[in-house]
Amino acid sequence: MRVNAPRFARVAIVGVGLIGGSLAIDCRANGSWGRIAGIGRSQANLDVALERGLIDEASRDVAAAAGCDLVILATPVAALVPMARRLAPHLAPGCIVIDVGSVKGALCDEIQAVLPAAVQFVGTHPIAGSEQAGAAAARAGLYVGAQCIIVPPHGADPAVVARVEQLWRAVGGVVQRMDGADHDAVFAAVSHLPHVVAYALAATVLERDAARRRGFAGAGFRDTTRIAGSSPEMWRDICLLNRTAVLHELDHFQTRLAAMHIALRDGDGAALLAEFTAARDALEGDHE
């Protein structure tokens, strides 16, 4: 155990996938969690979680969260608010609820708004493995060295926030507190925009003559489009839930691309070189 992990006697994981399941493995291993209930829609996935020992009991009924002192919301982001609403009547006063979604800000406000006032909600976002690959993909040590963003709501109990931070630190996470809107602006740029761009690039290059073009594609194409292999449903939801910030970054990207288009169309080598050089230097951090 790296640090003293906060004790929870009874934990519910709602959505026992890569993120929730991996957290269960490590918190069981560090001895900080008592009994673990898994809640989900898919009985097959819950069966895998039970067989692998990630959870002690499985249920498709949100009532299984009754009596828990910690609830992990680890469903796809679009299901977080509806799920929190369904869980609400069953949650014990003082229960700590965290989510692990890729969007915070307004989404976390909505989650908190549907939870009872006596429940302590803290938004979190561990930056680790974005694919929701199910209980079969859960593994020990997923969070070692991973950044874990903590977004405490206004007026959050500092002791509760500290417990949540300790929970992530105890599994190896590098904890960083952020404002929700700031989180969404930063991740719109460094994560959400690159996914939109990768989808657009893969579609453009392969919309005609795909088999042949794939045969000529080298490492450059493979790397730039790798994340276009991600779940379309998940990224639709993330983009919609962080729409304003993603549109803002997309606007900037389209403007930058239009400038390159004009430079190329006009055969303006100096302008093109300036664009490419600024990008290369920014990437390599030459000007800091």
Place this chain on the structure above:
Amino acid sequence: MRVNAPRFARVAIVGVGLIGGSLAIDCRANGSWGRIAGIGRSQANLDVALERGLIDEASRDVAAAAGCDLVILATPVAALVPMARRLAPHLAPGCIVIDVGSVKGALCDEIQAVLPAAVQFVGTHPIAGSEQAGAAAARAGLYVGAQCIIVPPHGADPAVVARVEQLWRAVGGVVQRMDGADHDAVFAAVSHLPHVVAYALAATVLERDAARRRGFAGAGFRDTTRIAGSSPEMWRDICLLNRTAVLHELDHFQTRLAAMHIALRDGDGAALLAEFTAARDALEGDHE
């Protein structure tokens, strides 16, 4: 030696970088090349090539190509035509000249146009390591398994084309003959467009708040922007020399991106999902 390598008694490599230097290593190793002259602008780079034994003699004077039966044009693409023009008066009748540039089509026509009629020119493009990293970066085996595109000019001597193909096969290349315009259309899509996109993405994400954003960037951003670390000069030149085809692909990309922008702006999840799904499926070859 994998296949019988064609013999050349005296070879000149113009631009002894990763591409030309690696070819020299393998052709010296397979015993098919006699004396090798290195021609270049940088004495320091030529000295490295001499020290490493890539070449037998070094010169900053194109006259060193006199008497060669094979000349490899391995300069940056923008220098190919001017260099061919300067070499022209020194080339022996029957000499085979190949280039190794990333753009073929009109560029190869121009190269051929400035060479004497008695010289045999064949365009080639080995798909291996795009950075012009100098003689120090040359290494054995660079071309093993690499695709090598062969673009014979109209009316090329079939025996000469066959010799050039054997040259690349003998160092492990997988040879494929293509029409120059077809080559440029395919590589505009699978290589040149991804570079433009990577530069635009890196610049957009890092134009503000770069140090902090870089700290939050995960594998997705790193992969999508890796090739934005490539030489801005080289990619300016490739884009300008293949301008029509790159603009064509860029148009398609901007149209695709605009459709995603509209879907996101309108909160049209179905349209966004259709775009992302088509991209993911195209990437994975699900519909073939």
